[in-house]
Amino acid sequence: MVPATLVRPELVRLELVRAVARRAAVPGVSVPGFDATVEFARPAVLAALPVAAVVLGLLVLRRGGGRAATPDAGAGRRARIALLATRTVVVACLVVAAAGPTTVTTATTPGDPTVTMLVDRSASTDVYPSVADDLEAAIESEGVAVDRVRVAAGNRSRVGDGLLANLRPNGSVLVVSDGRVTGGASLARAADVAESVDATVNRVRLTPNRTDRRVAVFGPSKVSVGVENRFAVRVSGVESGESAGGGGEGANGGAAPTGATVTIEVDGSVVDSRPVPENGTVSVTRNFSSVGPHRITARLNGDDVHAANDVYRKTVQAVERPRVLYVSRGDYALEEYLRRLYDVERVAEVPEDLGDYYAVVVHDVAAPDLGSVGALQKYVIDGGGLVVVGGEHAYEKGGYGSSQIASMLPVRVGGSTGRRSQVVLAVDVSGSAKSGMRVQKSLALDVLDQLGGQNRVGLVAFNRQAYRVANLTALDGSRADLERKIRSLRSGGGTNVARGLLGASNLLGDRGGTVVLLSDGRDAAKPSFAAADRLESRDVRVVTVGVGSVNAKVLRGIAERTGGTFLPADETNRLRVEFGGPNRRYDGDHLVVVDDGHFVTRGVDPTASLPGSNEVGVKAGANLLAATGYGAPALSAWRFGLGRVVAVTAYGADGSLGGLRTRPASLLLSRSVNWAVGDPQRKATGVVSAPDTRVGRPTRLVYAGEERPSVEGISFSKVAADRYEARPVPDARGYRDVLGSSFAVNYRAEYAALGVSPALKRAVERTGGETFGTRQASAIADAVTQQTTHRRRIERRWDWALLLAGLVVYVGEVCARRLGRYRGRGAIP
Template structure:
């Protein structure tokens, strides 16, 4: 085990230092017995040095070992999607470079691209990897993960992206594969284009072989989307199909591939789920919304829950729900039922004498009926500097990195961030996301996990590039949308200046920060850990780069310079006048999506209208906040309880007592958030035989995962195109199976071996069969034909992971020098001092012995 001591000095074996205790005892005993002090001091010093040598003292140094020879490995992407790009680039580059350095070429081909796997296989410290590809990868290790792995291990990876020379269109349909009868099902048709030139085409959308949309489109960008909805009026299997017309236009040299000009989605339409609505207001907007979607049974009190897919409890006081009913609800939910509790003047925290607080019913809910002090809705990116300069001594017995990490932990433990969603990234020569997304700090388990992850951070990279860190932060915050406040906190030693005269990384960082603050409203704070030994900390005019950086973006008040050992407190709060203005701007009813990744809130960018009231609640640690007011008050919270799902909608049913709180949530586009919540809570509809299936869109020659749930004991027996499916248990009554099809069209999953591969015409004839015991599975062309042209995210991923992007014009002049430089990576090495302590002990003892012998015998 390694132990850390002050002043950058470390010992490998701390246990050996225990010998210092008896040494100290012997010294005290010698002083008490009045032993010759010179003799006692010399022998004690020698023994002390020997004990130190036994403990294996060492220090950590940064070294740059070089390799004797540069080797370039070219990954040549020759998969199908590369047919659209300029051909022969890999061979041309390899032939040219082979005359100067050793070059190996590894080709990947076929209808599946495992680009990430190829990168990991070729990467090594001595191997400079050049990826010649469009960046499209559809199997194996994701490219982002592969590049991140290479960066962490100091494996250089760069890219050359050939020019896209062929025009191609592809079409794809997004949407759920299940729908409820007589309800709107929402779909999105995406048309992708390989290059940015303008192109006209006709798109046709059909449902069960009947045309619903046909329009002419002139597309200039890389992707065009068409959103539409359809109401299915019959049960059973259906199809939605999108076709680019004419289906084959390659003869006009307008479209390269033909097989990606059509896409088919299979839909299974289920009966309206049965919902029990417990309410005293049967004419409320909530009731009307439920009736449109479900088979609703309205009651003023609880009855039997048998055969019910979900129960909705609307504005019911705690006193009206007996302990027997709570036990029945708990059994129902744990065994897979769904429950939605809607607020109002008689639920959660109302009335004061009859709230849900500390009741058995509250145990089932994702919230407690206590006011929330949470002022959430803030996304915080914590940027930690891990460049080599942070290994410098901080002058008080540690290193600068210790102060950076300590300040980060203090921030996480402060009340400031206890309700925020935090993402921690490190930056040296690139920005690295160490939390893999935002973490909800209201959960104590998340806080402890993040604390442990921060303590593991160690310096990496070979330089400091604040711009790379800011680019990574921008990408992370962009994914969260604009509904929440966003802040970036930079903790750094301030070594962010330019290295040489023509280096512009500081100016680029300023430009990036200005864009984040001025155009996106993202607040930026800079915590500067002052270290006199840090290079690139001070400008030639004597000004700190960190202070200059914050001054240039107009946020000098957010700059904090602290000395080693000090801890910072950052405040996001405004003065009282600003706070009042904020309260006015964000009225109590201004609500936003807090978690955009959940099924309920996915693709809902904003909620247009305000609500006028809500119940005061606090989400439990295990619950998920989905929708909140801009002041942080929870409106929709959910959690899983056993096999079931529970949602709390803490505003009213749109009718209210006197003044309605939430009329707008039950009409127009805003009503989608309510229907999504109800759909999430409803149990999955079964096939005959009590089997529930989750069937995705399948791709030709690619295994597709089918999820199976059954209420019966034993493994179910199912068939895919008349062939028995291999089914594996993955949990209590839960199973999975992987199926593969090689032909385009509709296929069957059934409980008996039915005929396989229906045509769309036959499909339309069999649609609407009530209680059909089979499910449709649409099989489309492989993903290789869906994402066409250059993947623009590939460039960003390479740059953010310390790589470089070459062009065909500059690759020959730059790559050899870059490869030679990149193979000389800075690494941390231990320098042991055992022999130095032994030599010093021997020398002292020898000199003293000679001196003593001379004085006592020779003289």
């Protein structure tokens, strides 16, 4: 990988102009009667022409300005004018040659206008009318041949594989499909390949003429006996007769179900039956009183295309409450809260033997009073769970920094906000970012606003190269200057994310730091990931912020490889927690979820106000899940050895957990302990895991015991001591009993996602394709003809010709003067 180029700040704009000029962004000059455009690679050089002409005139004409009139004075003056003219021509040739004159013409090569029509006749497309036959005939009547290929049928939808197999360099395909892929390559992968070979993906807009709905049940697969749990029954699908403008193609979960009733059964007994509500979701709460598998079945009643997806089955394994050790020296309400959910034993300090517990909760205990921290560390490394709750006697206030417990925690003890960091903003100014450049700048300014003044911040802009816009300086004294430079950025040129990353890393230097990359990620993954690996080795973390039509795969991959985070454009306020100063707050003073993709925080919108917090900072590799309203870490998690550790570092004004004990914030506490507990059957024997599956897809059965189990039709293999696994592939829907456990088999994936896939729409947008109606055969024929007609830009440089012309004029003028002297005429004194 070639290192990224870094230039001085004052040269940034000129370098960007040069980059754009090489891509023909600098306006050319059309010459009448000449089928070409004249462009200059370095147009700024032309400014030297008038200056050179004035200087040359002064030098030549002043030589005879003070002489008396003689009979030869007129001849001398004419000779000087001739000399000025010839020297002016020579200088003009040199200056114009230095400006890089180029003539640009366009050569058009007609291609073979054949429509490659990819037709999907899988079960999920039964809600749409069959349009392929009529469309094929109509296109061919426009004089364009059609090559028709079936890419999916029945229960197999390998649309991505079909698209990959039919891509041609500079070619075009027309997809007649809902884009629902159930196997093989994804449409995102196919779009990557299409972009790399300059192929275009078009599609036909499909409007449903039949109704189909599907039902699904969501909720925990393992629960504790006697603990109330909530399950969601969701109905979605496509409705016939919808207009294209109103979502007529349908989207999974997007259509409002009408005219259907959902019935919910638990262990064979009906617990609810009602018309499907407008939002499509029905909630059910259940408290299972007996250990073992339980069954939740949801049924739809109503006419639609497929009956298979009108029934959904879910198994729930009820287990004994996990044993949790509660370590505390004070009387806190948390203990009572935990006892409602787990089998809790309270002690004053950590004992030597922790083998009977699924998790240990340490609540506001100082390091000298913790007890056997060595036994706790071994317990966690071997797979145990640990939740450490802060307060006035914990973390920095309890001497954790010098204790053995510090290594297990996902946070550093001491100094959460306000610490000094090195941060470089890397802003994508390539041509692909042009349409969203206003948003790009706005986001860059917003990111800058998240950073506290104690940080050292620099700025790099990149397209095919990286340009150093501002060196690392303390933000306190340079914020206004950085804001001005961000507003002055201009777009142009190609995209090379790797160059931008390496340029930002070079600006950080040997000390490492953080790069905040603002880009759409529209670049090849391989070089971008290679650059990310290099940054990781330099101790540089990358936070990627997606802007515009984002290639999330590239941006997320860069972040993951460097231990950073991928943020959507509307979530940059998460940067406040790590880089914000004490005066840089979230909106409001309540708890804020920072990572809503984690089990602990998913779907939780807390409203608790927690004014107290321990002074901690999140370690690299840990997940910051929630923060306080003033930007301090409140909830963090990571894995330590085989175990899981959660740090609760915010608390109420009185030192208790305050609003964290009431819904919805209380879910953060219970889920934290649940996440730390992990599998509540990991100490059990028998079938300890039997996940639900679909017809045609395997499930993974795990059996714990000394001997290999024997089950008719299922073969178990030994994978570890006292551990056996089997992977049966069921071929029919229903419930299956296995050695005292149970799992559900639901309808095939083909019936699980309805409506046109967003992935297909994104593939069309990424490749510059179009979406056509079923009666737009003429437009399809014209578009394919244009897409297969190749235009080449032919550039011809003329600097050599101008240099040659200048040389000829100069030599001719010298020869003429020598000849004049030889003959004694017209000599210039």
